[in-house]
Amino acid sequence: MKARRLGTTDIEISPIGLGCMQFSGTRNVARLMIRPIEEETATAVVRAALDGGITWFDTAEMYGAGNSEEVLAAALKECGVAPGQVAVATKWAPLGRTAASITRTIGDRLAHLGGYPVDLHQIHMPTGSLSGLPAQLRAMAALARAGRIRAVGVSNFSARQMVLAHRVLAAEGVALAANQVRISLLRRDIERDGVLETARRLGVTLIAYSPLDGGLLTGRYHDDPELTRNAPVMRRFFGRRDLSTRGLARTAPLIDAMRRIAAGHGVTVGQVALNWVITRYGDTVVAIPGASKPRQAAEAAGAMGFTLTAAEAGELDELSR
Ligand SMILES: NC(=O)c1ccc[n+]([C@@H]2O[C@H](COP(=O)([O-])OP(=O)(O)OC[C@H]3O[C@@H](n4cnc5c(N)ncnc54)[C@H](OP(=O)(O)O)[C@@H]3O)[C@@H](O)[C@H]2O)c1
Structure with a gap:
């Protein structure tokens, strides 16, 4: 599958990137959301992603207070990747901080990334900062103008907030x-809340996080409902409707269709889920599945290697509505 442009920038990325929250380390809150992995495993995961054709990685300050950034950089180095050979996206954590901390902490981001540049710096969420969004966006624009980051992004922004971000950045000569945002076969809110339409109009790329719904869309919980007991605490709590017996029964027809479609292409159910996310919306949406095993990263990369027929895409569309 062809590389895509990140927004209107000259940064090229594969339609699938690797989500690196799984590199947060075992001693922080991220473990409530994902299955954290050791550094050695992370290196194997990154190697599998690279081997499969993944060319960019998404991390964040919040993923273990820089731990994920450090582990990613160490893994890239171990895999022989030179700075600039892949793209790296990270995020600033707004909670309880003013916009000035964007400027103050960029040195930490770059230090944790050990020589790999910040290709995309994102405001992790629109709430929680002690400064307004315009001040945060202007601080990001200043970093871009100073060449400390290549591009500016946001995360979890509504359509209205995207318009604001686009306007404030444009006034500073920087593109959004x-x-x-969260997008998957089971999370299609962007089609209704204006985010998709706004992204297309403004030339903004949407980066789909949790595109496998934490593994639900691989069919593993349908295969073995007992596995839901081992899901990370927050997944069990926030996903309790989806992971309950009734929830799994509700999505069973979709998973059954995905199994049939997957078998026809010689791929897995999870690959069908990822392929749908990166093709359903044309070039606008790219996805960053997470992986706690090299095999999962290889599978994620393999989702770029086939094409769903229009009939298959239509069936998935219907069943996931
Ligand atoms: N911006 C934000 O607010 C935000 C929020 C959440 C996430 N994110 C980003 O999005 C990335 C991905 O999100 P996510 O990890 O929450 O969800 P996800 O990509 O939907 O799910 C990843 C999990 O699915 C399971 N999985 C992956 N491949 C599999 C396979 N082939 N077979 C069976 N299970 C498989 C693994 O679970 P096990 O490890 O349990 O096996 C893996 O950790 C994160 O790493 C992070 O970079 C951003």
């Missing part, structure tokens, strides 16, 4: 490159 991306909005990172």
